[in-house]
Amino acid sequence: MTRDDLFKINAGIVKSLCEAISKYCPNALVNMISNPVNSTVPIAAEVFKKKGVYDERRLFGVTTLDVVRAKTFYAGKANVNVAGIFADACFKGLNGVPDVVECSFVQSTVTELPFFASKNGVEEVLGVGPMTDFEKQGLEALKPELKSSLEKGIAFAIANAN
Secondary structure (H helix, E strand, O other), X not given: OOHHHHHHHHHHHHHHHHHHHHHXXXXXXXXXXXXXXXXXXXXXXXXXXXXXXXXXXXXXXEOHHHHHHHHHHHHOOOOOOHHHHHHHHHHHHHOOOOOOOOOEEEXXXXXXXXXXXXXXXXXXXXXXXXXXXXXXXXXXXXXXXXXXXXXXXXXXXXXXXX
């Protein structure tokens, strides 16, 4: 199944779920794990904006699976419930555990792109940090594809607004 196939299936589901979240639990922490996250997080953001309940600190694109895959590839093995890892980190933050850090796809100003991988949700976007020249080249190379994914999600949300 391609990312476009996933988008076609999940975009409408994400939109419907976010409309229900807007109505019944507008202050929820929303852990978006529906792929492609690069497109479904912007759909969620647009739905929440339209409904007047958007809070960028409460919408997370769960990238734990990608991080675990990278760690697995590097380490050679892992048997982990990735959704559980991220949800557990959210609960720890809500309960005041200090220094809980997880990678997530959130709205930020880290780059010129509007989205990029605490008690109130996100308290601080840590940014990318120091990068090697190779990593900088990789980031620049992925921006067009990421921008296209973001625009696809936003366009879907706008075209399918109720």
